[in-house]
Amino acid sequence: MTDNKVISISKCKIEFILEEKTYRGKPMSMWGEANEIVGQLTTFRVTSTDLLDLMTGLIRWPNGDNEIKPIELFHGLEKHQQLVRKGQIDIQIARDGNWLVPLRTLRFNPDLRYFTLVNAPVSDIDKFLGESFENLLFSAGVEKFGTRRVIDGETNKSANQLAMIIEPGNIEALAIAYTVTRPLAVIMDYGIQI
């Protein structure tokens, strides 16, 4: 029996593990560099009604972008294996100093026959989530939600990408955003047409 906070999102449950640990690895934003470095890891565990049991973490690097990354897949279906290989979230710094979190979504690509990250319409996310994604995120303390152009004034090629701005370290908002756009999208077969 755990005393950790647990929240339910559609077919998933998120358990927040309070203990912080050190984590050695390479930040996604510094992948080409030779040496591993040590960061701080805060984990949350995503389980689902279809046997997924995935430990995921927020890694704060001393240099390089912070990120959300799957740490270990304890259990799952064949399709859940794809969560291990893809779906990391590279967290950036917004103009106001808060965290800017891109919200791309895993969608099945029928040509490639696997899930890839896409800029999904919010209406699609709402549909497989079964409620308003935006409202769910705001209930978790998200500051802003929308395209990067609207919420952070970007004008580059990522300007139309869906994103959210949160206070640094808002683990609940990060866990919800990750769970909806990655595990839940796979569980609900987002993009698969029969």
Place this chain on the structure above:
Amino acid sequence: MSSFSLPTDRDEVTIVGIIGTLELAAAKEFAEFLNNKFNALGQPKWFEDIRQYRLSNNEPFTYRDAADLRFILAEAALPDSQIWDLIPRISTAWVNAADALRKKLNQYHHLQLSPTLETLDQVATLFDAVTTGPGLEVSAWARALRGRVRDIQQGRFVAGPAEGPVTNEPTPASVVEIEKGYEQTRRQIAKRPPWGAIWEGPIPARKLSLDRRTRDIYDNGVSVASELGDQFDHIVAMWLRYAPNGGEVWVDEDGATMAFVKGDPVMIGWFGTPPNEYSESVRGFLVPRDYAFTGDDIKDLPSGKLLSISSDEEPSEIISKLKTKLEPGTLLGITEYGDIFVQVAEGEPKRITTAHKGIWFRGQLPG
């Protein structure tokens, strides 16, 4: 009638109990009403007189008591009814409602009526139609039930702390027996649910892989086609109807097979021949809709739609089966297991054939 029970939520046992108690209350009031009428006519043994009359005409008569609602509803609707003249404001509409109520009560006593608010609304509507004309007090209960059901369905009703679903009178023993029967049926359904319904048990031990592209089933990479023989293609097609993306499936010792579909554990079929495949018994609860066999099609009576233009797959096989056995105009029912049967007001209905979701009206069967 001093008090009556109303549901406060979707609790199935409460709904089953209310239908049974409502039936007994209506029967008692109808019987008292007829007793008074016949006593006034100097015929105190009227029930025995009717029994003798029916038996002398070689008609079946299995009722043991005048306070049996199915007897009253049946007798009132007969062309040579012995009670028709005594019931005020009786009409063709009343007879139709009485006939429909008898069928519903027969389904109730055979543990086939799905214990839902929707069913309770249907039953209460029929009770209202049958008891309001003769001016029975139980009609007020029927109308209150309809109102309460709609309040619950539309989220307008919130139970207060003192509000309970039960009356201050104990539930009659006969109703308690039916409640137990429904609980047992519910347990059986939970153990082996219909195709496409939620799998409620533990995950079985044998894990196989259903491949949508190759339309094959593998056990650790080896095809199990030889294990299934002639049934193989049929079983693959059936499994893919309910788990269209394929993936892992789990097979229990008796062949019951489940998979996860959009996160939910779902019964997708059987590894081999399903048990009772060729039995005449009707399994599970009814889909709460009536259908009529037209002679070359099946009509969904609430919507008027025909099966031939409302199913995802060609339903000619079941139509052909029905053609050999039924007359046009026959009233049909179907259970969540897909068992198709002729609706009867008395006795056990018999399965004619079985449909799956592909060859039935879209969205009416599980899955």
